[in-house]
Amino acid sequence: MVKKILIVDDEPHILELIKAVLEVEKFEIITATNGVEALKKLEAVTPDLVILDMMMPGMSGREVCESIRKNPKTKNQKVIFLTVARFSETGKKVLDDMKVSDYITKPFETKDLVTRINSVLKSK
Amino acid sequence: MRETYLWLAGLAVLVSLFLIFQIIQRLKGNRSLRYLLVAAIIAFFWQAAEFINVLLQLDEYAIIYMRLEYSFGLVMLCLVLFFFLSYYGRMKKMHIVPISVVVVALVVLALFTDRLIAGVFNEGGVYIPIFGDFFWIGAMWYFYLLGSIVLLIFIRGNETNRKEKSFLLFGIAISACLGMVSDMLFPYFGIMSVSLGGISMVMALSWIVVSIDDFYFIKAHFSRFSLGGKVRVMIISTAILLTVLLVFSSYIISKKAIEERVLSQLDSVSYLKESSLNEFLLEQINDLKSIAGDESFVSFYETKYHTLSDNLSEHAYAHDLARKQLSAFMEEEENYEEVFIVGVDGLIHLSTSPSLEKKNVAQESFFIEGKKGVYVTNPYYSLMVQHDTMVVSAPMINSQGSLISVIGGRVDLSAVSSLMTQRTGLGDTGETYLVNNYNYMITSSRFQEGLEFKKAIYSDVIKDCLMGKDSKGTHINYLGTPVIGVYRWMPQRKMCIVSEISQSEAFMPITRLRNVLFLVGSGLIVVFFFISLYFSRMLTKQMNKLLSFTESISKGNFGETVSINSGDEIEDLARSFNIMSVELKKYDSDLKKHQMALEKTVSKRTNDLQEKIGELERTKRAIMNILEDTNQTNTELSKAREELRNNIDKLNAMNKNKDEFISITAHELKTPLTSIKGFSELLKNESVLNNKEQRDKYFNIIIEDTQRLSKLITDMLDLTRLDLxxxxxxxxxxxxxxxxxxxxxxxxxxxxxxxxxxxxxxxxxxxxxxxxxxxxxxxxxxxxxxxxxxxxxxxxxxxxxxxxxxxxxxxxxxxxxxxxxxxxxxxxxxxxxxxxxxxxxxxxxxxxxxxxxxxxxxxxxxxxxxxxxxxxxxxxxxxxxxxxxxxxxxxx
Structure with missing residues (x-):
């Protein structure tokens, strides 16, 4: 079965890149360029994974994730964060609290991206 | 016996009331509940009194109770109206309609019950119940109770205050005054004043109980009176109590004595009247007997009247002659209004009133009894002569001893009446009259014309008397006047002789006594007032003397003494005060000596100290100078510290801005870098490289992002230069x-x-x-x-x-x-x-x-x-x- 992935990033080039990489791996890709759009799409579709950029104008990635957890329909949604910085211990704790499956630091290796996504999708 | 029961019942009621009021008093906080309970308790005891009344047949009191209820109804009505008026301004509009309905209903009810009550007193002042049942009285009471509940609910809504309470007491006082005025104006309503007074007392009592807090207020106030005030209040209240007791007891005792005297007087009068009545009748009988025993008349009547009966003219002549003789006899004896002779056949043969001749009287008692011997009828109303009359009859017997006829005489009743109405030691209002066994008055009244055989008298004393029981005491007579009287049964006459005198006259001396007692009592109270003034002044004078003495001591005038020769505890107190004062003076002089010595030592020490202080002062000034310098340095230091702190704050803020800037810069730099790196990696893929469209697109993105990166770096270099x-x-x-x-x-x-x-x-x-x-x-x-x-x-x-x-x-x-x-x-x-x-x-x-x-x-x-x-x-x-x-x- 083809896995569905929603990618949320305000940078069109990053969206383009991840889409290109993942399409090679035969994933079905949905994109959103801001938090509001992402939440609206989540109302209609239930993807297997959401890749969420942390630094976005308007709603930040963290705020989007909190909204996802608040909605009973999407509260168990698997989420991977895209970020530029490594997290400190307290930062990681916040990620755990938000039940984030994993985080990927920019810039990333395309292989690494695919590996992480696959492992998250396999996990329960 | 009855009175003892009544007193006992009254005592029980009072004790129970006291106990229940004690309970009510503990129901603090719920004023309306207390009112309701008071109302219910009054109702209960009312009904209990009724019950006792019925049980013991206290008939005279029954009337009073009826009146009580009647007047109580009036009082309640007045109160309802009173409250209605006093609250009118404050009532909400929605209240006016239901309350008006209640008031109107109560008025209608009161009128109805008034009719009920008014109907039960007949003209003689004798109580005849219309419904003959206490049920209605009870029902009436409950109607009033309902009214009072409505009233109380209404009061509850407007939490009564002191002013309203005084209004209510004012209302009670007014109703009591009304009762007294009605007593004066209409003696018949005297009972009403008694009842109004009773009601007022009950209401005032209950009011005092429900406002017991105010009572405590008064008590607390009393305990704060001055000594003189306390003495005055105590003496005057004792005096009032004693005077009232004295006046009442002597009043009651003398009343009893006077009642007994009046009764014995009435008794003798009634005996006198009875004997004179008997004497009068005996005289009439003797007169009649003298005719019946007149031999010439008897023989004349027998021979002429009977033998010549066939010759009419001669018969008529003899008839006339006989009538003349009878008339002559009647004129001689002025108390007869008619003399007649009845034949053995029962027909009147001969009469001084010719119109009555030939009438048949065979069934009349005077004929039947007259044949046997002398007979006197009771006064009665005769259909034959169409007025009330009294007949004396005797047999006419000839020389052979056989009955030839009966002779009768109608006695003029006005003579009997005048005999009865003669004033013999009965004062202005006293009178004697006869009552026959049909309850009718048969002799005329001194005060009202034409009552004979028209006025029936129903009262318990008359009833008892007609049943052969003699009695004496007070009651309300046929005129509605309260009287004191003697009622005696005359067995031969089958009549009751009544002698009575109005209470107001009988008790005139007691009224005078009462007035004298009142005056003496008031005088006593005034005297006691002055005595209390004297005593309190005496007491307070010495106390004040003592007070000013102690005040003077407290100001330091030791050694002074006060002389009080009252010979009581105050003198003892003064003596010990004097001792204290002398002792104090001794201590004071010792103290002064000591003080002087102390002062000397102190002044020496003070001088030493002064010198040392001077030295210290100099040292202090030097230190102060040093301190001032240090202070200046200190302020400078703190200023510098503050500046430093500000700088640190600024630096912290800048640091925070820097962190944020670095994080954004990293994002801005890493985003194009990620895309350049990612797409380059993708381009390594053969299939991508061979796809021209994809390849061009990716290359363009890489070029765009490289430009973006280079512009960003140029800008940041500029910024860094500007910052540095x-x-x-x-x-x-x-x-x-x-x-x-x-x-x-x-x-x-x-x-x-x-x-x-x-x-x-x-x-x-x-x-x-x-x-x-x-x-x-x-x-x-x-x-x-x-x-x-x-x-x-x-x-x-x-x-x-x-x-x-x-x-x-x-x-x-x-x-x-x-x-x-x-x-x-x-x-x-x-x-x-x-x-x-x-x-x-x-x-x-x-x-x-x-x-x-x-x-x-x-x-x-x-x-x-x-x-x-x-x-x-x-x-x-x-x-x-x-x-x-x-x-x-x-x-x-």
Whole structure:
């Protein structure tokens, strides 16, 4: 079965890149360029994974994730964060609290991206 | 016996009332509940009294109870109306209608019960119940109770205060006064005043109990009276109590004595009347007997009347003769109104009233009994003669001893009446009259004409008397007057002889006694008042003496003494005070000696101390000087510390800004880097490389992001230079026209692509010195922004000189800057609308760099913006000449 992935990033080039990489791996890709759009799409579709950029104008990635957890329909949604910085211990704790499956630091290796996504999708 | 029962019942009622009021008093907080309970208790005891009344057949009191209820109803009605009126102003409109209905219903009810009660007293003042049942009385009471509950519920809504209470007491007092006035005006209603008084007492009592808190208030007040006040109150209250007791007991005892005297007097009068009546009748009998025993008349009557009966004329002659003889006899005996002879056949043969001859009287008692011997009928109403009469009869017997006829005589009753109404020791209102066994008065009244055989008298004493029981005592007579009387049965006459005298006359001496007692009592109270004044003054005089003495001692006048020779505890007290005073004086003088010694020592020590203090003072001054210097240093230090703290705060804020800046910068740098890296990796893939479309797209993205990265790095280098103050400026001569021309050329392509107008305006400004490339960088940044945010219209760039400055302005007709974004516009990485920025590109550092450059060159930059008109303007110092290359350093 083809896995569905929603990618949320305000940078069109990053969206383009991840889409290109993942399409090679035969994933079905949905994109959103801001938090509001992402939440609206989540109302209609239930993807297997959401890749969420942390630094976005308007709603930040963290705020989007909190909204996802608040909605009973999407509260168990698997989420991977895209970020530029490594997290400190307290930062990681916040990620755990938000039940984030994993985080990927920019810039990333395309292989690494695919590996992480696959492992998250396999996990329960 | 009855009275004993009544007293016992009254005592029980009082004790129970006291106990129950005690319970009620503990029901604090719920005033209306207390009222209701009081009402219910009164109702209960009322009914209990009725019950006792019925049980013991206290008939006389029964009347009083009826009246009580009647007047109680009136009082309740008055109270309801009273409250209605006093609350009228304060009532809500919605209350008026139901309360009016209740009041009207009560009035109707009262009228109805009034009718009921009024009907039960007949003209003789004798109580005859219409319904003959206490049920109605009870029902009436419950109606009143219902009314009072309504009243109390109403009161509850308006929590009664002291003023209203006094209103109510006022109402009670008014009703008591009404009762007294009615007593004076209508003696018949005397009972009513008694009952009103009773009601007032009961109500006042219950009111006192429910407002027992006020009672405590009075008690507390009393305990705060002065000594003299207490003595006065005690003496006067004792005096009043004793006087009242004395007056009442002597009043009651004398009343009893007078009642007995009057009764014995009445008794003797009634005996006298009875014997004179008997005497009178005996006289009549003797008269009649004298005719019946007159032999000549008897023989004449027998021979002439009987033998000549066949000769009519002779018979008539004899008849006339006999009548003449009878008439002559009757005239002699003036108390007869008719004398007649009845034959053995029962017909009247001969009468002084010819119209009555030939009438048959065979069935009359005087004929039947008269045949046997002398007989006297009771007074009775005769149908034959059409008026009341009394007949004496005797047999007529001839010489042979056989009965030939019966002779009868009608006695003139007015003679009997006058006998009875004769005043013999009965005063103004006393009278004697006879009552036959049909309850009719048969002799005339002294006070009212024509009552004989018309006035039936129903009262218990008469009833008893007619049943053969003699009695004496007080009752209400046929005129409705309260009287005291003697009622005796005359067995031979079968009549009751009544002798009575009105109470007001009988008790006249007691009234006088009462008045005297009242006067004496009042006098006694006045005397006691003065005595109390004297005693209290005596007591307080000595107390005041003692008081002023102790006050003087407390002021320090020891050794003084006070002389009180009252011979009581106060004198003892004064004596011990005197001893105390003398002792105090002794102590005082000892103390003074001691004090003087002490003072000497102290003054010496004080001098020593003074010297030491002087020394210390000098040392202190020296230390003070040192301290002052230290203080100054201290303030300087703290100032410096404060400055340091401010700097640290500033640094902290800057640090925070720096962290944020670094994080944003990292994001801005890493985003294109990620895309360049990722796409490059993808291009390593053969299939991607062979797909021309994909390959071109990816290469373009890589080129775009490389450009973005290089622009970002240039901008950041500029910013860093500006921050560090290491940016170099190269001033060379130029003109406004030259600057604008260069700007136009730079933006020509973009302007054309969007179809905008580009207008340059400039005055004639002499040449000036400026860093041409930096100024162009700033201006082209502004123009680029304008182009980005303007879809149609024009961009106007102008240059002008104002005072010592040269101004450049860039105005566009674009969307404008949102109001909330305006204050942050010059901040780094700030973009008015991020989603829009993506479309138009740019790093968010441009305006920040512009501001930095302009300010580094010693100028300033500002803007104003509304949708459709955005105006950026900068000014720089107008430099006409410059000696050498100039470098300015400035920290933003």
């Amino acid at each position: 103050g290491t940016m170099k400026f190269f001033f060379e001569k130029t003109t406004a026209e030259e600057m604008l021309e260069q700007l136009k050329n730079l933006s020509e392509l973009q302007v054309k692509a969007k179809g905008l107008k580009f207008i340059c305006k400039t005055e004639k400004i002499p040449g000036f010195y400026a860093d041409k490339s930096r100024l162009t960088q700033v201006l082209s940044n502004l123009v680029n922004n304008s182009i980005k945010y303007t879809e149609k219209g024009s961009i106007i760039v102008s240059a002008f000189k104002k005072e010592d400055y040269i101004h450049f302005s860039v105005v566009d007709t674009g969307v404008g800057i949102p109001k909330d974004a305006q204050p942050n516009l010059f901040q780094r990485f700030y973009q008015a609308d991020s989603s829009y920025t993506r479309k138009v590109g740019g790093s968010g550092l441009g305006l920040s760099i512009c501001k930095g450059i302009v300010e580094a060159m010693g100028g300033s930059i500002w803007f104003r913006s509304v949708p459709g008109n955005t105006h950026f303007e900068l000014k720089l110092k107008y430099l006409q000449r410059i000696g050498k290359e100039k470098t300015e350093t400035k920290v933003i």
